Amino acid sequence: MTTTLAPETPTPTRKSWIPRLLRERQFRRFWTGQTISLFGDQISGLALPLLAVLGAGASAAEMGYLTAAGLLPSLLFSLLAGAWVDRRPIKRRIMIAADLGRAALLLAIPLLYALSLLTMPQLYLVAFGVGTLSVLFEVCRTTLFVSLVGKESYLEANSLLNGARAMSYVAGPSAGGVLVQVLTAPVALIADAVSYLFSGLLLARIQATEPPPSTTPGLGLGEGLRFLWRSRLLRMMLAGSTTLNLFNYMFSALIILYAATTLGISPGVLGLVLGIASIGALLGAAVASRLAQRIGVGPALILGYVLFPAPLLLMPAASGSHVTVLVMLTAAEFLSGAGVMILDICSGSIQTAAVPDELRARVSGAHRTVNYGIRPIGAVLGGALGTLLGVHTTLWVSAIGGVLAVGWLLVSPLPKMRTLADA
Numbered sequence: 001m002t003t004t005l006a007p008e009t010p011t012p013t014r015k016s017w018i019p020r021l022l023r024e025r026q027f028r029r030f031w032t033g034q035t036i037s038l039f040g041d042q043i044s045g046l047a048l049p050l051l052a053v054l055g056a057g058a059s060a061a062e063m064g065y066l067t068a069a070g071l072l073p074s075l076l077f078s079l080l081a082g083a084w085v086d087r088r089p090i091k092r093r094i095m096i097a098a099d100l101g102r103a104a105l106l107l108a109i110p111l112l113y114a115l116s117l118l119t120m121p122q123l124y125l126v127a128f129g130v131g132t133l134s135v136l137f138e139v140c141r142t143t144l145f146v147s148l149v150g151k152e153s154y155l156e157a158n159s160l161l162n163g164a165r166a167m168s169y170v171a172g173p174s175a176g177g178v179l180v181q182v183l184t185a186p187v188a189l190i191a192d193a194v195s196y197l198f199s200g201l202l203l204a205r206i207q208a209t210e211p212p213p214s215t216t217p218g219l220g221l222g223e224g225l226r227f228l229w230r231s232r233l234l235r236m237m238l239a240g241s242t243t244l245n246l247f248n249y250m251f252s253a254l255i256i257l258y259a260a261t262t263l264g265i266s267p268g269v270l271g272l273v274l275g276i277a278s279i280g281a282l283l284g285a286a287v288a289s290r291l292a293q294r295i296g297v298g299p300a301l302i303l304g305y306v307l308f309p310a311p312l313l314l315m316p317a318a319s320g321s322h323v324t325v326l327v328m329l330t331a332a333e334f335l336s337g338a339g340v341m342i343l344d345i346c347s348g349s350i351q352t353a354a355v356p357d358e359l360r361a362r363v364s365g366a367h368r369t370v371n372y373g374i375r376p377i378g379a380v381l382g383g384a385l386g387t388l389l390g391v392h393t394t395l396w397v398s399a400i401g402g403v404l405a406v407g408w409l410l411v412s413p414l415p416k417m418r419t420l421a422d423a
Contacts, residue, residue, distance in 0.1 A: 094136055
């Protein structure tokens with residue numbers, strides 16, 4: 001009798017544990033630069049407000065102005081930036097220039113602080129300048145993305161990029177807190193400046209053939225908006241995301257106040273509870289691509305639109321013992337964090353697949369104008385309704401309104417969309 005030995009199972013190599021796209025040098029450089037920059041942004045997101053308060057003596061109103069200065073460029077310049085960028089042959093150069101510009105602006109702050117010349121107007125200008133360069137960077141990013149990733153890999157690539165974003169939410173604020181504590185806020189901002197320099201260096205080393213620039217006459221400022229309006233798929237997606245952002249920013253404007261005053265949660269515990277969302281986000285980024293492959297990318301996006309806002313209903317509903325309230329808030333943050341990652345990954349992939357190369361920057365600019373422009377409106381409306389109706393009632397209205405945003409998607413082609421090819 002002859003015995004046949006089964007072939008040995010090959011031992012997995014270290015390389016086999018690395019995601020396929022990260023084994024490709026060009027995408028790896030892009031992903032690494034984005035990851036480093038995201039961590040730097042989390043550091044400056046903590047250091048800059050602290051510097052305004054502790055270094056420049058900012059009042060509550062001035063803190064509001066500082067936040068608005070960073071958000072305003074998305075509303076003012078996204079359309080113009082998209083129209084201009086679509087006519088540039090190599091978008092990567094614009095991204096590098098934006099990174100270098102943001103690094104220079106941030107490096108100016110510790111220098112001014114060291115010379116005792118730092119004032120709030122200077123911080124407004126820096127925030128506005130960084131925000132403007134970020135608009136330029138972001139409207140270029142999709143064009144470089146499609147130059148490095150095939151359509152069949154959009155979901156996987158977006159999962160990796162959003163996974164890095166989720167990791168930055170977990171570790172970035174902690175790193176920022178340590179740097180501010182040990183080195184002071186002005187010096188901590190240098191870390192974000194260095195992250196932009198690393199991002200620019202890695203972008204400079206990428207070799208990619210970008211789609212040819214648009215050759216249509218004129219700037220075509222309205223072409224991105226017209227394309228969004230003509231596409232039933234993108235029109236409904238934009239209506240859904242804009243509605244969701246309106247109610248979500250109404251909710252965000254009040255939840256900290258409600259948790260601290262009405263629910264009596266201490267700042268330290270509240271920070272821990274809110275940090276749970278980052279772990280949920282990591283989970284959402286990990287499962288989004290597989291979920292889309294299993295149930296279809298359209299249904300997965302619809303699921304994200306429900307899973308992101310629906311758990312937030314637990315927050316105004318929280319009652320009972322202190323432990324019960326904390327459990328409800330933690331569950332809400334965890335599930336919502338997972339939902340927003342599924343939403344972002346699927347939505348970004350579908351939009352990338354549905355837009356032609358010659359219109360990418362203009363459509364991105366038009367989308368940012370509407371989608372980002374509604375955010376400060378939502379925050380102001382939330383504060384106004386909180387004063388008029390009460391904080392608790394406004395939280396209920398905001399959470400329910402966020403869930404209802406999925407209605408736009410239910411009457412779109414998304415329920416039947418299985419793959420990105422259907423876009």
